[in-house]
Amino acid sequence: MLKLTAIWLTHLLPGLLVTIFGIFLLQAVIALPAQPVGLTTEVQRELPNSGVTNPVTAVLLNFRGYDTLLEIAVLLLAVVAVWSLHVVPLRTGHARYVAETPVLAHLVRLLAPVMILVAGYITWIGSARPGGAFQGGSVLAAAMVLLLLASMIGIRPRQRWPLRVVAVLGLAVFVVIAGGTLVVGNQFLEYPRNQAYALMLVLESVLTISIGGTLALLFFGAIPETASFETMNDEG
Amino acid sequence: MTVSAWVFDMVLAAGLPVLAWSVLHTRDLFKAVALFIAYGLLIAIIWVRLHAPDVALAEAAIGAGLTGALLLDTLGRIGSRDTIESDASQSAAGERDQDKNA
Amino acid sequence: MSQFQIYGLASVLIFSIGLYGFIVHPHLVRKILAMNIMSSGIFLLLVSAARRDMHAIPDPVPHAMVLTGIVVSVSMTAFALALTRRVVAATGVAALLWMDAPVEAAPIAARNDEHSRDLDRVADPVAADRDDIHLSV
Numbered sequence: 207m208l209k210l211t212a213i214w215l216t217h218l219l220p221g222l223l224v225t226i227f228g229i230f231l232l233q234a235v236i237a238l239p240a241q242p243v244g245l246t247t248e249v250q251r252e253l254p255n256s257g258v259t260n261p262v263t264a265v266l267l268n269f270r271g272y273d274t275l276l277e278i279a280v281l282l283l284a285v286v287a288v289w290s291l292h293v294v295p296l297r298t299g300h301a302r303y304v305a306e307t308p309v310l311a312h313l314v315r316l317l318a319p320v321m322i323l324v325a326g327y328i329t330w331i332g333s334a335r336p337g338g339a340f341q342g343g344s345v346l347a348a349a350m351v352l353l354l355l356a357s358m359i360g361i362r363p364r365q366r367w368p369l370r371v372v373a374v375l376g377l378a379v380f381v382v383i384a385g386g387t388l389v390v391g392n393q394f395l396e397y398p399r400n401q402a403y404a405l406m407l408v409l410e411s412v413l414t415i416s417i418g419g420t421l422a423l424l425f426f427g428a429i430p431e432t433a434s435f436e437t438m439n440d441e442g
Numbered sequence: 443m444t445v446s447a448w449v450f451d452m453v454l455a456a457g458l459p460v461l462a463w464s465v466l467h468t469r470d471l472f473k474a475v476a477l478f479i480a481y482g483l484l485i486a487i488i489w490v491r492l493h494a495p496d497v498a499l500a501e502a503a504i505g506a507g508l509t510g511a512l513l514l515d516t517l518g519r520i521g522s523r524d525t526i527e528s529d530a531s532q533s534a535a536g537e538r539d540q541d542k543n544a
Numbered sequence: 545m546s547q548f549q550i551y552g553l554a555s556v557l558i559f560s561i562g563l564y565g566f567i568v569h570p571h572l573v574r575k576i577l578a579m580n581i582m583s584s585g586i587f588l589l590l591v592s593a594a595r596r597d598m599h600a601i602p603d604p605v606p607h608a609m610v611l612t613g614i615v616v617s618v619s620m621t622a623f624a625l626a627l628t629r630r631v632v633a634a635t636g637v638a639a640l641l642w643m644d645a646p647v648e649a650a651p652i653a654a655r656n657d658e659h660s661r662d663l664d665r666v667a668d669p670v671a672a673d674r675d676d677i678h679l680s681v
Contacts, residue, residue, distance in 0.1 A: 220564060220568055224564040227560065231559065238596070244594065262608050273608070274612065281616075288623055293630055340615055344615070421615075424619060425622065428626075
């Protein structure tokens with residue numbers, strides 16, 4: 207009897223509540239009007255003034271640039287939070303790792319240059335076609351994760367300043383550009399019409415490097431310290 | 443919308459909850475993460491079907507690639523056996539074992 | 545059924561599945577997986593709602609929001625996983641222990657006997673002094 211009560215509390219009751227919640231959610235989705243009241247027309251109308259022709263890039267970097275600004279701040283915050291936890295970072299530079307997996311090393315040697323090229327291409331093409339800083343940055347991050355796993359790049363304890371620069375680079379450039387728009391008398395993040403494309407290109411390039419670097423740092427884990435928290439539990 | 447496109451959409455949309463359920467209820471966490479990577483790739487295909495290629499690009503690299511790498515790295519450090527079960531299911535398992543013994 | 549209806553239904557389903565998994569599983573990595581599944585349900589709803597009018601260009605604003613959301617959710621996942629590792633290093637268990645979660649692999653029968661006491665402890669959180677956990681920090 208008691209066990210039945212326990213199952214009821216831990217599984218059936220949550221299941222029931224989630225089902226009821228799901229039914230309400232479904233009703234809300236069905237109740238959405240068939241004709242969307244979106245911002246498509248506004249975006250299409252302003253697209254020629256944005257400096258790019260890909261509407262998603264225009265929304266991300268121009269129309270709703272402050273969203274992206276705050277998102278870059280969130281990425282920086284995540285890196286600071288992970289670093290502050292003092293977990294053991296990814297162990298790189300271990301010859302044993304690489305020797306055990308020769309396939310990985312060869313594959314990474316083939317793939318990494320192509321991936322970096324693709325990341326640059328995706329970022330560049332983002333002004334007109336699907337692509338941009340986020341997509342390019344994530345491909346760059348994937349390339350760097352592969353390089354980290356194959357111990358072809360490593361992060362050593364003395365390299366803290368370059369890491370910090372990578373982590374704050376995107377946010378810093380973004381804030382400088384946003385401040386610049388205020389200085390020249392525009393609204394916050396309202397680019398001067400003639401320089402919009404150039405400014406967004408600079409921003410995209412910096413953001414690609416920054417997003418890629420930040421995501422790779424998040425994968426790497428803590429900033430390398432002399433002593434880490436997990437060392438006592440670590441088998442190596 | 444053509445019939446084949448409709449069928450394709452239905453298969454994708456039906457596969458998603460099935461995969462999500464198996465991600466969350468597979469006993470071995472390593473299998474769960476492998477299924478989660480497949481789940482991310484399925485979502486990336488759905489973004490293409492919904493005419494969101496920008497999102498598809500990011501999802502394929504992040505949702506399937508980076509998140510999977512992060513999860514696997516963590517499992518490599520803390521182990522992939524999900525031995526912690528809620529108390530009720532453990533009692534149920536214990537009861538089954540006792541029945542078997544009896 | 546239009547694409548919006550198909551994927552809208554799927555998004556509600558996977559959000560609910562994720563929410564249920566988030567509640568019932570104590571293992572933290574499983575909770576993180578559940579959180580990711582819930583967020584993908586929300587993304588799916590946003591993108592499919594942008595495509596309600598199948599003959600028009602989809603609304604780019606939800607696409608941009610989802611793109612931002614994906615990057616935020618991967619950084620959230622990275623942070624949550626680092627926290628999980630910290631919890632494992634501190635307690636030896638990848639779960640947030642509360643009241644009656646077992647720490648070591650104690651015999652199941654023994655735990656069954658203690659079960660009634662454990663349920664009583666829920667009523668009085670202060671009594672649950674967690675004598676079975678020793679923080680090593």
